[in-house]
Amino acid sequence: MNNQEHPANEPLTVLAFDTSTSVLAAAIVRDGSILDSSVSLTERNHAVRIATEIQSLLARNGMSREEIGAIAAGQGPGSYTGVRIAVTAAKTLAWTWNKPLVGVSSLEALALGAWMELQAAPGAGSGNEGAVWIVPLMDGRRGQAYTALFAAQPDGGWTRIEEDGIRLFGDWLKKLALKAAEGDAGGKPASILFVGQTEPFAEAVAAGADGLAGTRLDLYPYRMHAGAVGLLAERRIRGGERDDAFAFVPNYTQLAEAEAKLLAAREERGR
CATH class of the missing domain: 3.30.420.40 (ATPase, nucleotide binding domain)
Structure with a gap:
């Protein structure tokens, strides 16, 4: 470098x-x-x-x-x-x-691009009282996802929490739930936003919502x-x-x- x-x-x-x-x-x-x-x-x-x-x-x-x-x-x-x-x-x-x-x-670009698009929408940011965790998704087949984890702060800050990787999505959801419950990475998120190629994982996200009780989960399909x-x-x-x-x-x-x-x-x- x-x-x-x-x-x-x-x-x-x-x-x-x-x-x-x-x-x-x-x-x-x-x-x-x-x-x-x-x-x-x-x-x-x-x-x-x-x-x-x-x-x-x-x-x-x-x-x-x-x-x-x-x-x-x-x-x-x-x-x-x-x-x-x-x-x-x-x-x-x-x-x-x-x-x-x-x-x-590419995962960070996917996450940031989706977040910027959402923030540019009318009424964006209203009632946002805490960090939003952004989870970019690309289908890795066989229950796997290329994914990472980022946090968008109310003051405009942007930080990486988890490195890029290909992960078994069910296990990844459990890890996210544990991190959120423990207030890891700077506190419990106000919401978790899954962006990118979300369709293959929508059912799993809905099924895993119980493990993230009290945390809003959203899916936002987004192209690079x-x-x-x-x-x-x-x-x-x-x-x-x-x-x-x-x-x-x-x-x-x-x-x-x-x-x-x-x-x-x-x-x-x-x-």
């Missing part, structure tokens, strides 16, 4: 994209604002479409590569093939354009938006963080050893 702080008073334009899900998302972010973005449902054509999407986005805004200050990419986790496409594109652009490269968690990728990347860049383009690789994540053994045992019993 290359640390070279970008002065807070200097303009910074970030070209950001993510292909960790069925959505090919791209955006241009400048100084904390999303200038423009695109979202394409091209699950099997990310590799074919990504260059065209980037070119179209720049052309639509009358921008050349010289005006781009940094490249940002969702580093995963998510679709194995999809994550590789964004990482490869980011490395290629960083090398050929001689730009700084920054990777961000690269504006959040760019905003997270800008924070890293202004904090002096960069990634080495040569060493930049996807973050696939994997089941913890105990969970992997449990899943294997379940599959063995099911044969």
